[in-house]
Amino acid sequence: MPELVLPDRLRGVEPVRSIRTPARLDYEFTAGRATSRFLRGVAEKRLLGQRCPVCRKVYVPPRGACPTDGVPTEEEVELGHTGTVTTFCVVNVQFYGQAMELPYVSALILLDGSDLPIMHLLQEVSADDVHMGMRVEAVWVPDDEIEPTLESIRYFRPNGEPDAPWDSYKDNV
Amino acid sequence: MGKERVAVVGIGQTHHTAVRGDVSIAGMVREAAQRALDDAQMTWADIDAVVIGKAPDFFEGVMMPELYLADALGAVGKPMFRVHTAGSVGGSTAIVAQDLVASGVHRRVLTVAFEKQSESEAMWALSLPLPFQPPMHAGAGGYFAPHIRAYMQHSGAPDHIGILVALKDRRNALKNPYAHLHEADITFDSVKDSMMLWDPIRFSETCPSSDGACALVLTDEAGGDACAARGGNPAWVHGTAFRSEPTMFAGRNQVNPRGGNDCAADVYRQAGITDPRREIDVVEMYVPFSWFEPMWLENLLFCEEGQGWRLVEDGVTRMDGDLPVNCSGGVLSSNPIGASGMLRFAEAALQVRGHAGEHQIDGARRALGHAYGGGSQFFAMWVVAADKP
Ligand SMILES: [Zn+2]
Numbered sequence: 001m002p003e004l005v006l007p008d009r010l011r012g013v014e015p016v017r018s019i020r021t022p023a024r025l026d027y028e029f030t031a032g033r034a035t036s037r038f039l040r041g042v043a044e045k046r047l048l049g050q051r052c053p054v055c056r057k058v059y060v061p062p063r064g065a066c067p068t069d070g071v072p073t074e075e076e077v078e079l080g081h082t083g084t085v086t087t088f089c090v091v092n093v094q095f096y097g098q099a100m101e102l103p104y105v106s107a108l109i110l111l112d113g114s115d116l117p118i119m120h121l122l123q124e125v126s127a128d129d130v131h132m133g134m135r136v137e138a139v140w141v142p143d144d145e146i147e148p149t150l151e152s153i154r155y156f157r158p159n160g161e162p163d164a165p166w167d168s169y170k171d172n173v
Numbered sequence: 174m175g176k177e178r179v180a181v182v183g184i185g186q187t188h189h190t191a192v193r194g195d196v197s198i199a200g201m202v203r204e205a206a207q208r209a210l211d212d213a214q215m216t217w218a219d220i221d222a223v224v225i226g227k228a229p230d231f232f233e234g235v236m237m238p239e240l241y242l243a244d245a246l247g248a249v250g251k252p253m254f255r256v257h258t259a260g261s262v263g264g265s266t267a268i269v270a271q272d273l274v275a276s277g278v279h280r281r282v283l284t285v286a287f288e289k290q291s292e293s294e295a296m297w298a299l300s301l302p303l304p305f306q307p308p309m310h311a312g313a314g315g316y317f318a319p320h321i322r323a324y325m326q327h328s329g330a331p332d333h334i335g336i337l338v339a340l341k342d343r344r345n346a347l348k349n350p351y352a353h354l355h356e357a358d359i360t361f362d363s364v365k366d367s368m369m370l371w372d373p374i375r376f377s378e379t380c381p382s383s384d385g386a387c388a389l390v391l392t393d394e395a396g397g398d399a400c401a402a403r404g405g406n407p408a409w410v411h412g413t414a415f416r417s418e419p420t421m422f423a424g425r426n427q428v429n430p431r432g433g434n435d436c437a438a439d440v441y442r443q444a445g446i447t448d449p450r451r452e453i454d455v456v457e458m459y460v461p462f463s464w465f466e467p468m469w470l471e472n473l474l475f476c477e478e479g480q481g482w483r484l485v486e487d488g489v490t491r492m493d494g495d496l497p498v499n500c501s502g503g504v505l506s507s508n509p510i511g512a513s514g515m516l517r518f519a520e521a522a523l524q525v526r527g528h529a530g531e532h533q534i535d536g537a538r539r540a541l542g543h544a545y546g547g548g549s550q551f552f553a554m555w556v557v558a559a560d561k562p
């Protein structure tokens with residue numbers, strides 16, 4: 001291989017081993033019929049799931065079909081704004097692009113009447129006091145700030161009810 | 174037409190480390206491939222086809238890297254296949270390669286898997302915000318930590334089980350010159366006192382970010398016989414299986430996923446194994462967070478559900494136990510993500526060949542290699558043995 005001859009002004013300069021090149025990907029997201037209905041419901045402060053006609057499980061947010069039975073889920077079910085923490089973790093790790101303030105409690109919350117937990121933020125409680133089975137309620141953004149996104153629920157907080165028994169959520173962990 | 178017997182006759186890997194600043198991705202995969210060829214006593218010209226795998230392209234930001242790596246892997250003018258099954262990809266890639274031989278399509282196949290995490294931003298790539306959802310995602314640890322908590326709660330496992338696994342794997346890694354982490358002064362307390370990154374997962378119970386590659390040369394029965402004739406100790410493939418399941422469905426058990434159960438049952442059936450705890454001598458399983466060892470012991474049918482942690486506590490999975498797990502130090506000691514599954518398959522083969530060096534289990538005749546990926550939803554496994562099937 002031929003020897004690379006650098007101009008005088010570059011001699012003695014530390015060689016470049018790598019460069020950082022940020023990548024970005026912009027895309028249009030089409031929510032689809034079922035999720036659009038759900039998001040429009042959120043904009044009215046309602047949580048709408050869909051029930052599978054075969055296994056009777058309620059999906060929220062609905063995707064329009066049951067992944068187990070492969071059939072459309074057309075029956076709409078309105079859910080309450082309370083639920084159970086099926087499990088959770090306390091995130092304490094900093095990384096590039098992170099949007100949340102540390103530490104935060106990331107919880108899987110099974111909304112009452114549904115069969116698949118959603119991941120959301122848990123606040124107004126010390127991380128040490130969070131536990132599986134804890135009963136929680138949604139805290140919404142002010143009415144004039146509600147948009148068709150799950151971010152319209154600012155977070156969940158304990159609602160003071162006694163813990164849900166393990167058997168009531170053990171299939172949804 | 175009968176199924177061709179398949180042998181592993183060449184194994185190569187790089188010295189896994191945080192930053193391989195001296196080589197490009199191409200140089201790194203070629204290094205592993207050259208070592209596998211040397212071990213197989215073959216040259217590039219002897220290879221009929223190449224099968225390559227890695228984790229998502231978005232990690233390093235090189236789309237379809239197999240196209241540019243064809244040159245470095247001697248694949249110009251030869252069939253080349255790319256496999257992609259998230260973290261399990263190293264295992265799935267080896268299985269695709271073995272299928273090409275077992276089916277009689279090719280006689281000698283080179284298979285390679287890699288990741289160069291230093292040129293990548295994996296935490297970010299795994300935490301992309303989802304539309305209309307709060308930006309809660311925090312990498313693989315943030316995804317798996319709640320399921321680990323559920324396991325701890327449900328099985329009644331004491332907190333120190335995760336610490337014991339981390340300590341065991343990191344100490345095993347001291348016997349493996351290729352391992353990324355060599356923490357000679359690690360102790361129970363140093364693991365226990367390390368930072369809670371994703372409570373209940375501590376820093377020292379978490380895999381590192383590594384640069385590295387792994388390669389295997391697989392041949393038909395004649396190739397395996399030739400290897401045996403020159404004292405090369407081929408590893409014979411006795412079974413391979415894949416399974417996958419959706420990320421989300423009502424009633425999904427993420428602690429003990431059905432896909433992993435079914436995959437294990439299938440690979441044992443192929444290998445004629447009815448009591449895996451007794452009939453398998455050594456296991457290399459994909460454990461990126463220490464708690465996955467007891468969880469996978471149950472999922473892979475080595476014990477009853479809820480009992481995996483007792484095997485850990487009783488020392489069964491240590492190198493001097495009756496079911497040694499991750500003698501190489503495992504994913505907890507080296508994690509070039511795309512290569513990590515193939516490393517499990519390779520380490521299983523090294524054990525039955527008697528080529529595992531200081532971390533060899535004496536007399537190992539039959540071994541399981543295991544990989545998983547995605548949200549505990551993609552599974553790949555093989556059973557290899559010193560004897561022909
Ligand atoms: Zn259904």
